[in-house]
Amino acid sequence: MNSPVTPAREPSRAGLYIHVPFCRSKCRYCDFYSVTSLEPVEQWLLGIGREARHYQDRFDSFDTLYLGGGTPTLLAIHHLKLLLGLLRQYFRFTADAEITVEANPDDITSDLLACLHDLGVNRISLGVQSFDDESLGLLGRRHSGRQAEVAFASIRKSGFNNVGMDLIYGLPGQSETAWLEQLAHAIRLNPEHLSCYQLTLSGETPLGRMLEDGLIQNLEEETERSFFLHTSQFLENQGYTHYEVSNFARRDSLRSRHNCKYWNHTPYLGLGPGAHSFDARERWWNLRSLEAYCRSLADGAPPLAGKEALSEEQLHLETLFLGFRTRDGIPIEELDTGPFAREVRARLVADGLLQLAHGRLSPTPAGMVVADHLPLLFDQ
Incomplete structure (x- = not known):
């Protein structure tokens, strides 16, 4: 059995990540841990509470909270309220904390947005990936391009003024012209933040297996470079700052404060199955199984899959x-x-x-x- 990570109060401001491992269906490119049944939500919440209690004295306070997945917006409103209540029971958050929720366009409703607003969420990361329906079908996304537009408009109407979009480029058969049209489409909606990820395929995913079978091909290295440089130039010309390999912000204050912790080597705590943590001295990561995660915590043990002490x-x-x-x-x-x-x-x-x-x-x-x-x- 893995031994607990040694508790030690961490003086620097840390970030808190919660892995919400539920999806209606698996996207064809995604290798993040998730399950397609909502039946274990109550057990997962119980596990999150137990894990939070284990770490409650480790950090002075958090100035970012990030709900990722999986699909956080798949949770019922009462489950979202329970989750945020648990986190505030065990942890302290600064008054200006950035609280981000990843959202799928087809989950957006006025009731959900009102709930998020009431819970103190002040940043939404919308998983658009593409506005092109054919591309969305290839990726295994459930929403349409039109749904993404409507979802963004609803988020704006609800009063959220810090909204990011995730987009994917380098799809099989996609031209640079087609990709830049997608970027132009996104910019017309004027998001504060854009994350542009080149499609990378794992053999454990449907698209990854298609790649291994020779049914689709990766981009040539020079084509990848051209996509990347034209993306950077295009968005910089539109007023976005290219502040990290895949990330662009309208201004410095609109960078993802939580994700900057990963890049700046700032401590962060991850709760949930498959979540990773770092405390400036060691790194540890949780079991990638919801059942094993919950069972370990029910037995009174932290749900560790491994940990690593880091040398200078x-x-x-x-x-x-x-x-x-x-x-x-x-x-x-x-x-x-x-x-x-x-x-x-x-x-x-x-x-x-x-x-x-x-x-x-x-x-x-x-x-x-x-x-x-x-x-x-x-x-x-």
Whole structure:
């Protein structure tokens, strides 16, 4: 049996993530953990309460809360109220906490939006993925492009002024022109935030198996690069800041504060099956089975699948990997100041992959394309 993660009060502001593992059906590209029955919701809520109690003294307070999934908006209104009540029972949240809920367009109703507003939710991330019905069918999404438009309008009408959209590009057979038309469609609705993800396929998904069987093909590397750079240029020209590899915001205050914790190496606690946590010293992750998760907590044990203590060297390398994914980059003093590192830095700046300003080294859009490789160049 896994031993509990050692409780220790964490002084820095942390984020709280809740994995809501329920979906009406599985999207054809998704490998996040979820179940397609709502029958175990009560058991899941009981598990969340037990897990929250286990960690209630670990963090001083949270300034972000993120309900992800799965499909949080699939929960009944009374279950959403129970969930937020549990979290506020065991944890403290700052007065200005960012509270985000992921939403599916076909779940949006006026009653749901009123409930979210009353519960203090102040940010909605709408899983649009595409406005093209054929693309939505390929992805296994249940909503139509028109439903996505109506859902966004309803969210706006309900008074939410911090709304993000998720979009997916690089679908089999999709041209850059078609993708840029999707972006233009999204921009006409004027969301505060856009997350643009290139389609990546796992062999454990229906589309992943189609890829393995040769029925569909991944984009060529140069095509991927072109999609990425044109996405960045298009959205920057429309007033969005490309602040992380896949993320764009109308202004700095509209960045996803919760997700920035992952990229800035700030502590976060994840509750629910499959959720991950990090406390600046170690990382741990939960069982990817709702049944096993609930059973472990019922037996009085934390539902850990594993944990990892991180060395100073590991933490430093992760800081570089994460920092080179963001527009803010990393302080120059984080890098080795020896002649080899200076030579690498000068070459990457000359090649247009990195830029140095105000004492920080950050990737250009071209550098973001190869962000995962940049730290390795300094570690020779």
